[in-house]
Amino acid sequence: MTPQASDAGRLDSKAPGGPIETRWDRHRFDMKLVNPANKRKFHVLVVGTGLAGASAAASLAELGYRVSVFCIQDSPRRAHSIAAQGGINAAKNYPNDGDSIYRLFYDTIKGGDFRARESNVYRLAQVSNNIIDQCAAQGVPFAREYGGHLSNRSFGGAQVSRTFYARGQTGQQLLLGAYSAMMRQVGLGKIKMFPRREMLDLVKVEGVARGIVCRNLVTGEYERYAGDAVVLATGGYGNVFYLSTNAKACNVTASWRAHKHGAFFANPCYTQIHPTCIPVSGDHQSKLTLMSESLRNDGRVWVPLEKGDTRKPNDIPEEERDYYLERRYPAFGNLVPRDVASRAAKERCDAGYGVGATGFAVYLDFRDAIARDGEDAIRARYGNLFQMYERITGEDPYRVPMRIYPASHYTMGGLWVDYNLESTIPGLFVLGEANFSDHGANRLGASALMQGLADGYFVIPYTIGGHFNARALPAVSTDAPQFQASETMARERTDKLLAVGGKRSINSFHRALGEIVWNKCGMARNEQGLTSAIEDIRALRAEFWENVRVPGDGGYLNQSLEHAGRVADFLEFAELLVSDALDRTESCGGHFREESQTEEGEAARKDDEFSYVAAWEFQGVGEKAKLHKEELTFEYVKPSQRSYK
Amino acid sequence: MSAGSGHDTMRITLKIWRQAGPDAKGGMVTYTLDTVSPDMSFLEMLDVLNEELLAKGEEPVAFEHDCREGICGACSLVVDGIPHGPQSETTVCQLHMRHYADGATIHIEPWRANAFPIVRDLIVDRSAFDRIIAAGGFVSVATGAPQDANATPIGGEIAELAMDAAACIGCGACVAACPNASAMLFTAAKVSHLALLPQGKVERERRALAMVGAMDAEGFGNCTNHFECMGACPKGISVENIARMNREYLRATLVSRDLG
Ligand SMILES: Cc1cc2nc3c(=O)[nH]c(=O)nc-3n(C[C@H](O)[C@H](O)[C@H](O)COP(=O)(O)OP(=O)(O)OC[C@H]3O[C@@H](n4cnc5c(N)ncnc54)[C@H](O)[C@@H]3O)c2cc1C
Numbered sequence: 066m067t068p069q070a071s072d073a074g075r076l077d078s079k080a081p082g083g084p085i086e087t088r089w090d091r092h093r094f095d096m097k098l099v100n101p102a103n104k105r106k107f108h109v110l111v112v113g114t115g116l117a118g119a120s121a122a123a124s125l126a127e128l129g130y131r132v133s134v135f136c137i138q139d140s141p142r143r144a145h146s147i148a149a150q151g152g153i154n155a156a157k158n159y160p161n162d163g164d165s166i167y168r169l170f171y172d173t174i175k176g177g178d179f180r181a182r183e184s185n186v187y188r189l190a191q192v193s194n195n196i197i198d199q200c201a202a203q204g205v206p207f208a209r210e211y212g213g214h215l216s217n218r219s220f221g222g223a224q225v226s227r228t229f230y231a232r233g234q235t236g237q238q239l240l241l242g243a244y245s246a247m248m249r250q251v252g253l254g255k256i257k258m259f260p261r262r263e264m265l266d267l268v269k270v271e272g273v274a275r276g277i278v279c280r281n282l283v284t285g286e287y288e289r290y291a292g293d294a295v296v297l298a299t300g301g302y303g304n305v306f307y308l309s310t311n312a313k314a315c316n317v318t319a320s321w322r323a324h325k326h327g328a329f330f331a332n333p334c335y336t337q338i339h340p341t342c343i344p345v346s347g348d349h350q351s352k353l354t355l356m357s358e359s360l361r362n363d364g365r366v367w368v369p370l371e372k373g374d375t376r377k378p379n380d381i382p383e384e385e386r387d388y389y390l391e392r393r394y395p396a397f398g399n400l401v402p403r404d405v406a407s408r409a410a411k412e413r414c415d416a417g418y419g420v421g422a423t424g425f426a427v428y429l430d431f432r433d434a435i436a437r438d439g440e441d442a443i444r445a446r447y448g449n450l451f452q453m454y455e456r457i458t459g460e461d462p463y464r465v466p467m468r469i470y471p472a473s474h475y476t477m478g479g480l481w482v483d484y485n486l487e488s489t490i491p492g493l494f495v496l497g498e499a500n501f502s503d504h505g506a507n508r509l510g511a512s513a514l515m516q517g518l519a520d521g522y523f524v525i526p527y528t529i530g531g532h533f534n535a536r537a538l539p540a541v542s543t544d545a546p547q548f549q550a551s552e553t554m555a556r557e558r559t560d561k562l563l564a565v566g567g568k569r570s571i572n573s574f575h576r577a578l579g580e581i582v583w584n585k586c587g588m589a590r591n592e593q594g595l596t597s598a599i600e601d602i603r604a605l606r607a608e609f610w611e612n613v614r615v616p617g618d619g620g621y622l623n624q625s626l627e628h629a630g631r632v633a634d635f636l637e638f639a640e641l642l643v644s645d646a647l648d649r650t651e652s653c654g655g656h657f658r659e660e661s662q663t664e665e666g667e668a669a670r671k672d673d674e675f676s677y678v679a680a681w682e683f684q685g686v687g688e689k690a691k692l693h694k695e696e697l698t699f700e701y702v703k704p705s706q707r708s709y710k
Numbered sequence: 711m712s713a714g715s716g717h718d719t720m721r722i723t724l725k726i727w728r729q730a731g732p733d734a735k736g737g738m739v740t741y742t743l744d745t746v747s748p749d750m751s752f753l754e755m756l757d758v759l760n761e762e763l764l765a766k767g768e769e770p771v772a773f774e775h776d777c778r779e780g781i782c783g784a785c786s787l788v789v790d791g792i793p794h795g796p797q798s799e800t801t802v803c804q805l806h807m808r809h810y811a812d813g814a815t816i817h818i819e820p821w822r823a824n825a826f827p828i829v830r831d832l833i834v835d836r837s838a839f840d841r842i843i844a845a846g847g848f849v850s851v852a853t854g855a856p857q858d859a860n861a862t863p864i865g866g867e868i869a870e871l872a873m874d875a876a877a878c879i880g881c882g883a884c885v886a887a888c889p890n891a892s893a894m895l896f897t898a899a900k901v902s903h904l905a906l907l908p909q910g911k912v913e914r915e916r917r918a919l920a921m922v923g924a925m926d927a928e929g930f931g932n933c934t935n936h937f938e939c940m941g942a943c944p945k946g947i948s949v950e951n952i953a954r955m956n957r958e959y960l961r962a963t964l965v966s967r968d969l970g
């Protein structure tokens with residue numbers, strides 16, 4: 066395959082051609098190796114300690130590179146990855162149910178609605194098996210069968226059981242595995258760990274990423290770090306919606322600052338709204354809690370057949386229930402991909418069939434599974450999720466069906482990277498949810514953990530060598546004017562935030578932004594809504610800089626100031642997200658343009674016009690970014706209208 | 711504690727530890743909230759307080775939080791004398807206000823331990839935990855090509871026990887609950903998790919000695935079998951793990967003498 070970057074030179078995906086099965090092998094062979102004695106000379110700055118960052122940091126240090134690692138939380142173990150519940154995919158085919166690397170590749174390309182790069186996805190499927198081996202070797206306590214072998218479960222968008230899990234805490238266990246590997250290197254002196262640091266700018270020297278500027282969140286001081294490569298593993302931007310399943314600290318700041326320095330932002334409009342979250346209960350709501358997709362293995366989704374039926378769910382007889390996913394998608398039933406399940410829930414609720422106090426909820430019912438397998442079996446599978454539900458809602462899901470509604474969960478868009486995971490800024494690599502690769506317009510369940518660890522354990526350790534071999538990297542000092550300029554920019558922005566002295570709280574701005582994006586650029590989007598959203602965002606941003614109130618000063622741990630900085634960046638970034646959605650007049654995956662649907666209301670892609678990655682180049686805040694297209698070619702999986710019927 | 715108050719909103723009085731910095735003098739400050747909804751989480755109730763403080767031009771209360779769903783281990787409040795508050799096996803971020811009666815008074819303080827110095831208000835420095843892990847809380851396997859994951863079967867029961875121990879979220883409630891501010895439960899959970907699994911057995915002696923050594927060096931207290939830690943642990947980590955670690959430690963001392 067030849068990457069047909071429409072603007073040649075700048076958007077070269079560097080994806081190798083030839084048979085897809087051997088592309089990664091050949092690519093690795095073609096890359097020159099960095100000699101072990103030289104590795105010590107290179108210093109890598111890794112920002113982020115989620116699955117992607119921690120696995121990268123550990124692996125690079127094991128190879129002999131000098132590594133410095135940064136994260137916002139007080140401990141690297143608390144990165145947002147810790148919250149992942151359901152599982153991680155791999156093509157092991159242990160259950161002998163017909164899985165293979167090719168099938169995982171195929172499902173991921175199809176699940177992504179033919180908007181991902183084939184070469185990357187194939188590599189992801191290939192290394193998926195190594196990930197499971199690596200994690201088992203670290204002592205990750207995966208669920209096992211009585212005979213001692215690993216257990217699998219099914220996830221949406223697949224008809225095989227390929228998901229490995231550790232109760233409902235898979236992310237926690239995988240992250241603790243990567244964290245412990247990283248801490249081992251900290252103990253050995255190979256990694257320097259800098260927690261409670263927020264990266265506020267990227268530093269480029271002669272066009273190459275050579276450092277970062279951070280704010281020490283405890284002392285408020287600005288710190289400069291120089292290195293030979295910068296790895297961003299700073300996660301996704303789902304909190305642009307304010308209410309989301311993401312941890313509170315998730316943000317777009319690091320990616321956005323890199324974007325301002327020339328890193329293209331790809332497909333920002335591809336956001337994932339997860340179908341099974343606990344619905345909003347009031348204005349005080351600060352986040353939404355996911356109920357893992359794995360629940361759809363045993364739970365059946367339904368609403369009353371009758372509009373506005375106010376009976377208690379258990380009083381509604383079987384024949385008066387509409388199991389709308391099973392009705393509309395008999396082949397996949399409750400296990401359709403997320404985008405499909407979310408839209409179907411929205412459709413029922415918009416049509417007046419929703420349940421609960423707000424009417425924006427549907428039932429997820431375990432009655433039949435409990436009758437079939439017994440309560441103990443269900444408890445063993447999902448006990449902690451049921452408990453979590455009970456704590457939040459005060460209702461017992463063993464007796465009463467759960468009420469669920471879609472919520473912002475994951476972002477497929479991210480900084481554009483080539484096959485080496487290098488951005489359009491040389492020496493700046495982007496891993497995990499922060500990059501755009503692999504999931505196209507919709508991510509399948511249990512594939513984010515797989516991708517984060519693939520990037521960190523098995524891709525970056527090879528591809529970063531290409532950068533060190535290819536470029537002369539003269540020593541840089543943190544006294545260089547580029548560092549000075551970055552620090553000045555970061556300081557001035559903080560000072561400006563503190564100086565506004567307005568009346569309105571940071572949280573209220575964040576909430577207002579979330580409402581705009583959710584209502585006009587959420588599960589369904591149209592031209593009129595998107596156009597007005599851009600105006601709304603601009604007006605809100607203007608008000609923010611005139612009327613926000615940020616208490617205290619910058620010289621100590623000031624959580625309000627941290628939040629204000631992140632909201633300020635979201636207010637700039639949201640405009641790019643909406644513009645991208647406006648520009649893409651087709652529907653695909655999580656991006657549903659009402660103007661582009663089939664007669665049955667399914668997403669209608671327009672491959673002739675839109676089979677490309679939209680990579681945006683920053684032109685200034687409030688200026689329309691410049692579009693660069695990376696054309697996608699499909700040699701193996703021929704694009705077809707997705708069907709889960 | 712009553713389950714739900716019957717009122718739409720509740721009046722809650724809060725007495726909260728405020729401390730401007732590590733060396734500043736701290737003290738309890740009283741606040742009153744009139745519009746607490748029973749559906750709010752405990753942290754959302756603090757959000758409301760902070761919005762009110764902000765509107766009055768006062769500094770919000772600093773408290774640690776991130777996932778708000780009981781898994782990251784960030785939240786760390788002593789509520790009415792109990793780490794994470796009154797509901798068992800529940801982090802404070804998962805606690806909901808429906809468990810309080812209208813008119814209740816609630817005391818909120820930070821974790822208290824020498825090894826966890828206060829940073830600001832309700833936030834403490836728990837980096838000592840990371841250093842304990844760095845000393846030995848891992849299997850020394852580099853990224854590469856280990857054997858197939860199914861090559862070493864692990865009995866379901868052992869895997870479950872290991873998972874029970876591995877469920878620790880590193881919040882430090884065990885330390886906050888212990889009269890001696892000991893970190894035994896935290897350390898034991900990791901030692902146990904790895905000692906139970908074949909992958910972790912190879913380094914078990916080195917690990918037990920190194921982690922216990924690091925724990926002592928950080929200034930945590932001794933374990934004198936009060937077992938308050940288990941009651942406070944939001945993940946229900948059992949003190950059996952402490953017994954297991956003691957055994958591991960003893961074994962390690964003997965083995966290292968044999969080898970030495
Ligand atoms: C509730 C929930 C459940 C999920 N369940 C699953 C699942 O079952 N299976 C699955 O495959 N996926 C799941 N996902 C998705 C998956 O968890 C995430 O996509 C993935 O963990 C992201 O990992 P990451 O390493 O890219 O980033 P993160 O884990 O988000 O880590 C980001 C890191 O970057 C740091 N950081 C961010 N900005 C800065 C900055 N400016 N300066 C310094 N540091 C910074 C943070 O401190 C953190 O360390 C779930 C997601 C959620 C929200």
Ligand code: FES
Binds near residue numbers: 775776783
């Ligand atoms: S905020 Fe994550 S455990 Fe409470």
